[in-house]
Amino acid sequence: MLAAERRDHLLGLLARKGKIVAKEVAAELGISEDSVRRDLRDLAAEGLCQRVYGGALPVSPAVVDYEARQTVAPDGKRKVASAAVGLVRPGGALILDGGTTALAVARALPADLDCTVITHSPTIAAALLDHPQAELFLLGGRVFKHSAVTCGAAAVEAAQNISADLCLLGVTGVHPEAGLTTGDAEEAAMKRALSARAADTYILASSEKIGTASRFRVLPWKKVSGLITDADPQDTVVEQLKTLGVEVLVAS
Amino acid sequence: MLAAERRDHLLGLLARKGKIVAKEVAAELGISEDSVRRDLRDLAAEGLCQRVYGGALPVSPAVVDYEARQTVAPDGKRKVASAAVGLVRPGGALILDGGTTALAVARALPADLDCTVITHSPTIAAALLDHPQAELFLLGGRVFKHSAVTCGAAAVEAAQNISADLCLLGVTGVHPEAGLTTGDAEEAAMKRALSARAADTYILASSEKIGTASRFRVLPWKKVSGLITDADPQDTVVEQLKTLGVEVLVAS
DNA sequence: AAGATACATGCAGAACCGTGCAACAACAGG
DNA sequence: CCTGTTGTTGCACGGTTCTGCATGTATCTT
Incomplete structure (x- = not known):
């Protein structure tokens, strides 16, 4: 393991788990605690972590570089994205919707997928250009600038000619009675068309969307295989969804 | 093994595995670590990888995005782009090819066009998302990652359903006898399909492409309306083109 | 207060690095 | 065909960086 790689690993741990215990990491990576401590000391000197007795903690969010916050997806979306990546099977075909959560999924896909x-x-297509092994197919049509996806008759028609194992769909509203909804009729139709071409459809929904509804219905619950969310599994709405027979994958 | 081949191999490794260990690669390829280090140093100088002790890591995606946004097109491409923008008529329809020169055109288009x-x-579509007045239509198909455009049967078919007043096409070779050429057969076919759907086709060619030819013919001279270039109007090749009846728009 | 744990520091060996140099191949020009 | 030039490659050298250990100190826990 490269020294620089190890530093990245530490920063990753810090972001994912919120803390680092020097002893644990040393054992996990099979290196001496001294090296871990040295790394943490360096990172702390650069303001990338806060050194504490026994390990390190993340620097307070306010101090974190503004740009870093811009480029990194909000925590909820990132969690949902990494859970969604777990559903993707090598060698299969995946339909990926537009939107920021789907973009987080695209970025979370392994580079050698x-x-x-x-x-x-x-936008998603552009984000996947550097995945050399992935075959990429773009559905054309009129571009809806608001959400940066193609919609309309041509796009729906293009969708009729493809099939996939899995469809990952973003929506703006997830509600027990209203079902899955979004704010634009054309977009709703397009999402429906995408979902219809995949064996399984999973919904990407960070917690703030749970329990809300938008103007246009995308799909009823019975048409989707499951929901991927970072919401609390004990949440009332989530419990309600489970009683409806919806498979809920909790991301954390 | 060719040096350039080796460089590609390194970039491939970087994409697939996320890291390069100089020692390992040297052993694997049967060359000295010095050569690997030299390659990595060069790649790092071009911003294609990040050099670290013991090997190299990919440049962080955030940095790539940032750099891509920052990098202004080389002077030649910018000149060609602004000359090309002069051909675009409000209210009309424009077919815009892929590639860096076309991207420069997209960026040079007035925001309220x-x-x-x-x-x-x-990539071009993403660059035009912030042009509120522009209607944007994306031709779908299999994405050719090398040049970030859609190609193949589906893309050509999609192109059959559209028409435009003007087509701005990028090529890699502009030669009096060989005509307009590019390095990939699929791309050449796609460019032909695009050109066929427009009343006028103009070629975008920064000066370094003048007088060169690539493997696959895109179009003969008689099918294009003109050439937009920043090359010297007194250039021998440019003069030759003029005698062939090609309208040459000189960008400056 | 005392033992346990974590820490900083110095040190030595190992790994890694850049540079200069010579050998070699490819190529253009005579 | 020869020759000078250019670019690449591997090797040798000296310097730098990393790593684990030993040591003495600081901090935590009980």
């Missing part, structure tokens, strides 16, 4: 990704979002 | 832009490049 060997599968076909079908999308109607130029 | 009121026209329809048709493209097969997700």
